[in-house]
Amino acid sequence: MFMFAFHEVMEGSIERVGERFDHPFRFEVAVSTPKLLARVAMCDAEGFVRIDGLARHAAATGRLELSPLIEHRIRYVLDFTGDDGRHYQFDGSKSIARIASSPLSLLKSWTTLPGDVRDTDTGEVWGHALLRFHFMRDLRALLKSVRVGPSRMLPERAHA
Numbered sequence: 800m801f802m803f804a805f806h807e808v809m810e811g812s813i814e815r816v817g818e819r820f821d822h823p824f825r826f827e828v829a830v831s832t833p834k835l836l837a838r839v840a841m842c843d844a845e846g847f848v849r850i851d852g853l854a855r856h857a858a859a860t861g862r863l864e865l866s867p868l869i870e871h872r873i874r875y876v877l878d879f880t881g882d883d884g885r886h887y888q889f890d891g892s893k894s895i896a897r898i899a900s901s902p903l904s905l906l907k908s909w910t911t912l913p914g915d916v917r918d919t920d921t922g923e924v925w926g927h928a929l930l931r932f933h934f935m936r937d938l939r940a941l942l943k944s945v946r947v948g949p950s951r952m953l954p955e956r957a958h959a
Contacts, residue, residue, distance in 0.1 A: 803840070804831035806944035808937050809875075809912055811930035813850055816923075822851040824928050826877060826889070830863050840865040848879045848889065850916070853925065855882055859889075867895040867909075875912065878919070886919040891928065910934055 806829050812821035828846035842863040848854050861877035873893040881887050891914020896904045910932040916925040932941075 802831060802833050802946070802948065803842075804829070804944075804946040805941060806830070807932070807941060809930040809932055811912075811928065813916060813926040813928040815852070815926040822853070822926070823849070824851075824930060825849045826859060826930075828859065828861075828863075828877070832865070838866060838869055844875070844877060846877075848877060850881075850926075853881045853883075853887070853916070854879055857881065861888075867893075871895040871897065875914065887916055887925060888919050889916050889928065890914055891930070906934070 806827070808825070808827045810823070810825035813824040814821050826846060826848045828844040830842045830844050832840050832842040842865060844859070844861045844863050846859050848857045848859045857879040859877040859879040861875070864872070864874040864876075866872055872895060875889065875891050875893075877889045879887055879889075891912045893912050894908055896908035912928075912930040912932075914928050914930070916928060917923065918925055
């Protein structure tokens with residue numbers, strides 16, 4: 800079986816519904832998929848989430864739906880438990896610019912992730928997030944983490 804894996808860090812802020820200030824928000828995930836060549840590659844994600852005022856260092860599991868060339872989208876869905884014991888989910892999507900767009904638009908589309916955090920018990924939106932991949936600081940680590948090859952050559956799962 801052929802696999803693809805990488806480790807990614809996204810950080811930014813989230814504005815809690817009803818508040819006028821932002822909370823720092825960061826997640827780190829190890830991502831892997833056994834089936835890269837598909838219209839949408841469904842990847843497992845495992846790592847942690849930190850949202851000031853909600854989750855100091857919460858274990859997170861979920862998925863990435865990779866389809867940057869066909870659907871021009873990368874969707875992130877991460878489930879975690881807040882410090883209050885409630886269950887939450889981050890759901891966000893990168894809208895990937897077409898290759899013919901300007902280099903700046905293309906770079907921004909790969910590094911900007913808007914999304915929402917919801918209380919999964921009530922369905923209510925906890926806050927609206929805007930996260931970014933820090934290109935200059937984190938690109939090298941991302942590239943070093945990429946693994947492509949037969950699954951027997953890859954570790955079970957890299958832990959964030």
